[in-house]
Structure formats: structure tokens, C-alpha cells
Amino acid sequence: MAITIRHLEPEDYDPIIRVVNDWWGGRQMADMLSRLFFVHFRPTSFAADMDRRVVGFLAGFRSQTHREQAYVHFVGVDPAVRACGVGRALYGRFFEAARVLGVSEVHGVTSPLNRASLAFHAAMGFDILPGDAEAEGVRYHPDYDGPGEPRVRLRKRI
Amino acid sequence: MAITIRHLEPEDYDPIIRVVNDWWGGRQMADMLSRLFFVHFRPTSFAADMDRRVVGFLAGFRSQTHREQAYVHFVGVDPAVRACGVGRALYGRFFEAARVLGVSEVHGVTSPLNRASLAFHAAMGFDILPGDAEAEGVRYHPDYDGPGEPRVRLRKRI
Numbered sequence: 001m002a003i004t005i006r007h008l009e010p011e012d013y014d015p016i017i018r019v020v021n022d023w024w025g026g027r028q029m030a031d032m033l034s035r036l037f038f039v040h041f042r043p044t045s046f047a048a049d050m051d052r053r054v055v056g057f058l059a060g061f062r063s064q065t066h067r068e069q070a071y072v073h074f075v076g077v078d079p080a081v082r083a084c085g086v087g088r089a090l091y092g093r094f095f096e097a098a099r100v101l102g103v104s105e106v107h108g109v110t111s112p113l114n115r116a117s118l119a120f121h122a123a124m125g126f127d128i129l130p131g132d133a134e135a136e137g138v139r140y141h142p143d144y145d146g147p148g149e150p151r152v153r154l155r156k157r158i
Numbered sequence: 159m160a161i162t163i164r165h166l167e168p169e170d171y172d173p174i175i176r177v178v179n180d181w182w183g184g185r186q187m188a189d190m191l192s193r194l195f196f197v198h199f200r201p202t203s204f205a206a207d208m209d210r211r212v213v214g215f216l217a218g219f220r221s222q223t224h225r226e227q228a229y230v231h232f233v234g235v236d237p238a239v240r241a242c243g244v245g246r247a248l249y250g251r252f253f254e255a256a257r258v259l260g261v262s263e264v265h266g267v268t269s270p271l272n273r274a275s276l277a278f279h280a281a282m283g284f285d286i287l288p289g290d291a292e293a294e295g296v297r298y299h300p301d302y303d304g305p306g307e308p309r310v311r312l313r314k315r316i
Contacts, residue, residue, distance in 0.1 A: 017304040030304045031189035036231060042223040061222055065200040073194060146175040146188045 003086055005093045008045035008057055013038040016057060016076065023076045033059070033074055044070060044097050048077075048086045055081045058090040062101055070098040072108040091124055095158045106158055109151035112140040121154050129153040161244055163251045166203035166215055171196040174215060174234065181234045191217070191232055202228060202255050206235075206244045213239045216248040220259055228256040230266040249282055253316045264316055267309035270298040279312050287311040 013035045020029050037045065037059040048056035056077035063069040072094065077086045098106060108126070110117040112135060118128075131139035131153065144151035171193045178187050195203065195217040206214035214235035221227040230252065235244045256264060266284070268275040270293060276286075289297035289311065302309035 014301070017301075032192065033304070034190065034231075035303050036229060040219070040221040040223050040227075040229055044222070061198070063198040064202070064219055065198050069198075071194060071198055073192075143172070143175075145192050 002050070003055075003084070003089050004049045005046050005089050006049065007042050008038055008047045008059060009042070010035070010038050012047050012054060012057065015054060019078075020076050023078055025079070029074075029076075037061075037073060043101075044094060046090050046093050046097075048090055050081060050084075050086070056086040056090055058094055060094050060098075060106075062098070062103060063107075068102075068104045070094070070101070070103040070106050072106060087120060088124065095156075099158055104157060106156045108154045109144065110154060112138050112150050112152050118152065124156065126154040126156040129155055160208070161213075161242070161247050162207045163204050163247050164207065165200050166196055166205045166217065167200070168193070168196050170205050170212060170215065173212060177236075178234050181236055183237070187232075187234075195219075195231060201259075202252060204248050204251050204255075206248055208239060208242075208244070214244040214248055216252055218252050218256075218264075220256070220261060221265075226260070226262045228252070228259070228261045228264050230264060245278060246282065253314075257316055262315060264314045266312045267302060268312060270296050270308050270310050276310065282314065284312040284314040287313050 017030055017033060020033060021027060041059060041061040044060045044062060046058050047054050058072060059074040060070055060072040063071055075087060075090060095106065110121065118138065128139055131141045133140055133142050138152060140150050140152045142150050175188055175191060178191060179185060199217060199219040202218045202220060204216050205212050216230060217232040218228055218230040221229055233245060233248060253264065268279065276296065286297055289299045291298055291300050296310060298308050298310045300308050
């Protein structure tokens with residue numbers, strides 16, 4: 001089945017916000033996904049369609065502090081099509097858009113408990129940046145996104 | 159007591175994320191405030207210090223879709239200093255920074271139930287944009303930031 005990658009639009013927000021917690025296996029993720037990411041960062045945000053249905057998206061932006069960096073805030077893929085290359089296609093398109101802007105590094109964070117995400121990012125060429133703590137060989141920041149919200153910092157040079 | 163406005167720094171995140179729910183009267187706001195807003199949008203994000211203590215902050219950015227727009231994502235002020243002009247000073251500095259970038263409109267959203275916020279934004283010169291619903295004379299979007307997350311859309315020309 002062919003995957004089509006296009007820019008993410010504000011109209012994608014309503015259908016996606018209703019399913020995003022399910023896509024993440026029931027984890028409460030919707031609070032992190034404000035509509036603003038679908039409105040204000042179109043040049044570096046993408047949706048994946050398969051058979052005219054949205055099956056994944058990536059919300060990212062160029063850093064306005066560090067102009068050489070782009071940041072991936074959120075990626076979601078319908079578990080029904082996981083392993084079909086949707087995440088890879090979305091990241092590939094993001095890297096392209098970032099390069100065109102003159103960006104040389106892509107940053108992101110993920111949960112140290114999310115082994116699937118860590119393995120995916122390693123396969124995509126991301127390195128883990130130093131952290132304040134370590135568990136099972138993975139360096140992370142214990143309260144990175146607030147108390148009880150540990151994150152691994154990821155970086156890929158593009 | 160003098161208010162000093164300066165750029166928001168990543169180092170401000172830890173102390174602020176611990177108190178932000180209290181500043182909002184116990185409302186669960188921390189989930190909406192990822193560290194990314196303290197790292198990647200420094201040119202348009204500000205902190206207010208009073209007596210060497212952070213008593214408020216504003217996290218905003220320039221839209222990367224609509225280059226003529228800037229967006230205020232989050233404003234927090236310590237209730238102990240409310241009515242001292244901290245919010246006004248933060249917005250004033252944000253409008254200045256936005257103007258320098260060539261921005262002509264500032265956008266934001268707030269809860270239709272937050273009468274204090276609506277009154278504050280009206281006093282700052284924000285208009286309410288059309289919405290899909292109306293309650294007590296205020297137009298709003300019922301599920302703007304996801305199911306059960308209604309928002310009033312605000313705009314000020316600068």
C-alpha cells in the first residue's frame with residue numbers, strides 16, 4: 001500500500017486528537033498536542049496518508065533560539081500500519097525540509113521507558129545526548145518535562 | 159517594587175514547572191508546558207523578575223506558517239503579585255519583540271470559563287475571533303484543543 005506524505009494541516013487536528021491516545025496504546029498523550037502545532041509549523045510538519053486515510057503525522061519546527069537546529073515535538077503512527085515504514089517516511093521528509101532551511105541538527109526527546117521509540121530513533125541515526133541519570137544503559141534526564149516526566153534527549157546530524 | 163523583564167532561559171523551566179499549577183489556582187496546566195518552549199523560542203519568550211525572584215513568564219513564538227503572526231502559548235504570573243502589572247509588562251515586551259520581527263498580529267487562545275483572562279486580554283486590546291459556539295456573549299470553539307478543551311481565539315493587531 002502506497003504512503004503519501006504531505007504537509008500537516010489544521011483540519012487534521014480534530015480526527016487525530018481523537019485517536020492519538022489509542023495510537024500510543026492508551027497513554028495520555030493528547031494534552032501534549034495542542035492545536036498550535038497543526039497551525040503554526042506547517043513548513044516542517046507532515047501527515048502520512050494511506051488509502052486516503054491519515055495513518056501518521058509528525059509535528060516539528062525550526063528552533064528560533066538555535067537556528068541550526070530543528071526539533072521534532074510529536075510523532076504518531078496508527079498501530080495498524082506500524083512496520084510499514086510510515087515513521088521512517090515522515091522523518092525522511094522532515095529531514096529534507098530541515099536541510100532546505102539550512103538546519104544541520106535535528107533534536108527530540110522520548111521516554112526512557114519507551115524501548116520501541118529508542119530502537120526506532122537509533123535505527124534512524126539519532127544519538128542519545130548525555131543525561132543526569134542512567135538506567136539499563138540509557139542516559140536520561142529524570143524530570144526533564146516536569147516532575148515524573150523523564151526524557152532521553154536525541155540528536156541527529158543531517 | 160520594580161519589575162525586570164528579560165528573556166526566558168532553559169534554567170527557568172525547573173523552578174517554574176514546579177509552581178505553575180499553583181499559580182493557576184491548582185488547575186492542571188503543567189502538561190501543556192513542555193520544556194521545548196523554554197529552549198527553542200527565546201527571542202519571543204520572557205521572564206519577569208521582582209526582587210531577584212521569577213514572578214511571571216510568557217512563552218511565545220513567531221508563526222512559521224503565517225509569518226505575519228506571533229502566538230502567545232502560555233503566560234503565568236505568581237498570584238502573590240497579581241495586579242502589579244507583571245502580565246502587562248510581559249505582553250508589552252512580547253509585542254515589541256514581535257514588531258521588530260515584522261509581525262503585525264498577535265494570536266492566542268484562552269478558556270471561555272476564565273473570565274479573568276478574558277477581561278485581561280480585552281484590556282490589552284485583544285479581540286475575540288468568531289467561534290462555533292457562544293456562552294454568555296463569548297464566542298468560542300468547543301473542542302479546540304481536543305475533546306472537552308474549549309478555547310476562545312484572541313487576536314490583537316500590533
